[in-house]
Amino acid sequence: MDPVRKIIHIDMDAFFASVEQRDRPELRGRPVAVGGSPDSRGVVAAASYEARRFGVRSAMPCSRAARLCPRLVFVRPDFARYKAVSRQLHAIFRDYTDLIEPLSLDEAFLDVTENKRGIASATLVAEEIRRRVREELHLTCSAGVSSLKFVAKIASDQRKPDGLTVVPPHLVVPFLAPLPVRRLWGVGPVREKQLHELGLQTIGQVASLSEPEALRLLGSQGLYLWRMARGDDPRPVRPHRVRKSRSAEHTFEEDVLDRTLLEDALRRQAERIFRQLADGPTGRTATLKLRYGDFTTITRASSQPHPIPDAPTLAALGIHLLHRTEAGTRPVRLIGLGMSSFDGPSDDQQLSLPLAGDD
C-alpha cells in the first residue's frame, strides 16, 4: 500500500482584488470588486474582504454588487498581471515539489510527501510557503494540509483569510462529520437537495450508512460520495493535466423560461471556466448545451479563428449560441457552457489590423 500522502491545498486570499490593492495603494482598506462596471451586465470576478463584508461575492452580477455596497470600487481585471503573479507563486511552490496541480490561477494542490527540501512535516512546508508568499509577493494565502485532496481543500477554507488548518489522517473522519454534505466534492445544488430528501444533512450522516445502504440510497454512481465521507479519496495530485475541454453545467431547481436568467448562468459559467483555467492555454471553440424540460438535450458550437481570450468573450459566444435554440420559448432544465479546441490551428503569426477597441 502507498504511504500516506502529504497534500497541501494553497488558496490565495481574494487573489485578483488583493493584487490590485497591493499594486494600487489608494485601493487599500476600500471595498474593491474586480470585474465590469456597475452598469454593465458582467459579473464580479473577485471581491476584496472589505467588499465581502457587504455581501459582495465573486460571480455576482456587478449591478447587484453595486446595490449591496454603494461605495464599491470597480476595477477592470488585468489577467496578464494576475497570471504573472501566479507564475511567481508557482516558482515558490517548485522550490518544494514538482507535484503541483493548479486548479486556477490562485489555487493549487501540492504533494509534498517527498519534497525537495527534505522537510518531514507538511505543516512546516505549508508554513514556509505562506511566509514566503507574504514576504516575497506581499500577498496572503490560506492553506489546508491533509492526507486527502478534498480534505485539504476544505481545510484551506476553514480559517480564511491568512489561515492554516491541518487535518492529520486520524482526524479526517471526525473533521468531516459535522460539515454539511454540500462540502463533499461533486455535490452541487441538485445533489444536495437529493441528499437532504434522503435525510442526509451532514457528511457524518453519509459516512454512518452501511455500504449496502449507501448503494441503495445513492446508487452506484453516488457511492464515491460515501467513500469520500469515510475519508477515502485515492485521487493523486496530478501535475500535468492535459485538458481537451473545459466546461461548466448548471441544473435549475425549476425549469427556466426567462432568457436573462440563462444568460446570467452563462456569464457565471464563463467566469468559472476561466478561473479554473489557471495559466493554461485557452480554446477556440465555445459549446452551449441545453437540456429542455422534456430532457431533450441539444448542443450548439461556434469556433473562432483565435483562442477565446477571456470570460466575457466566452460568455458572449454562449449567449450568441443561445439565439440558435428555443431558449425563451421552451423551458430549460439544464444549461452548460464548454470551451474546447485548445491545440487547434492558431494563426498567431497572422497579425491583426489595429482596429480601435481591439486588444
Place this chain on the structure above:
Amino acid sequence: MELYIDRDDLSRGLARIQGIIERRSTQPIFAHVLLHARDGLLRLTATDSEVAYIGDLSANVQNPGDIAVEAAQLFQVVRSLPDSTVHFKLDENRRLVVRSGRANFKLLGVAAEEYPALPAFEVTGTARFTERDLRRLVEQVAFSVASEDVRWGLNGAHMERVDIDGELRVRMVATDGHRLALAEAPCEGEFQFPARQLVPRKALSVLKKLLGTGSESVVLEFGDRALQLRRDGEVFWFRLLDGEFPDYKAVIPKEKNHTARIKRSDLASTLKRVGILVHDRARAVRFAFTDDELEVQVHNVDRGEVNETVPLDLVGTEITVGFNPRYLQDILGVVGGDDVVLELAHPLAPCMVRDPESDTARFVVMPMRLD
C-alpha cells in the same frame, strides 16, 4: 387556387429563394414559401425574419388563392417535372396538387394566415445603380465580412454615402480583423444615411445571387433599420445589423515605402499553385519583393517546397513579407484590372492592394510574421 405556369420560370423563381429559406430554423414555417395567385401573377414570398424576398411570376391564374408549402421540396419537385407547363391546384384538404405531364404530386401545405407577415417598410430615400455596379460593390466587400465574430459589428458590411469630386457614391467597408475591403459604386438619388448602417452577411450573399452583370438599373430603398432592393417584379428586403463598426479609416495605411506593380493573372496563377502546399493556414508564405521580381516561397517540412518568381515593377527598396496567400487570392478574385499594386510600409504594417487604374476599391491585408 388554380393556375398554369411555365416550369422554367417557376424553377428560376424558386431557385432565387433557396438562399433565403432556413432549413435548420427552429420555426418550421421559415422553411416554407408562400404562394399567392391573383391577376395573372404568382407571387412567391420567402423570409427568415431577417431577410425577405418577394417575386412575381406571370401565370395563367384560373382561381386566386394562397398556400405556404415547404420550399426546398417544391423546388425539387418542380425541377423534376416532365412537361414545360405546370398546373397548380389546391384541394379541399389544403394540399397543393402539382400536375405536369404524367407527374402528379399532392404536397402538404400550411394556411397562408400562418405565414409570418412582413414588416411594414417606409421608404426614406432611394439610390439608383446599374445592376453591374451594385453587384461589383457587394462582391468586392462580401468576402471580408467576419463570420460569427464576437465583435458583433464585424459580421456585416458598413455602408455610407460619399461624394468623390462631385460624384455621389455608396461606399461599403468590411473587415474580419485581419483584412479589410473598401469599395464604392456611383449612384443617383436622394438619401441620407443614419450613422450606423450595417448590411448583414446573409443579405450580402443573397444580393450577390440576385444581381446580374447587366446595365439595367436597380434601386436600393432605405428605411428604418432595413433596406430594400427593388427591381422589376422583385423586392428583396433585409434588416440591418445592430452593432458597432470600428473606425476603419484608422487602419487604411497612409505610408508606403515599397510599391510593387504586378500583372494580376501572373500573381493569381502563382498563388493558386503555391496554395497547394499550404494546408495549415497558420503558416505564412514568404513574399520577397526585389527590383525586378517577386519570389514566392513555401517551405513545408511535411509536404515539400514550392518556389516561383513573378515579374514586377518595384518602386522603393527590396522587402520580404509573410502573407496568408488565401487573403491575397480573395482580393485578386474581385479587384479587376490587368495589373495590381501592392503598397507596403514595412514587413509588419498593413499592406494596401488596389487596381492602379481605378479608385473605386481598396483592400488592406495584415501580413504574417515570418519565422
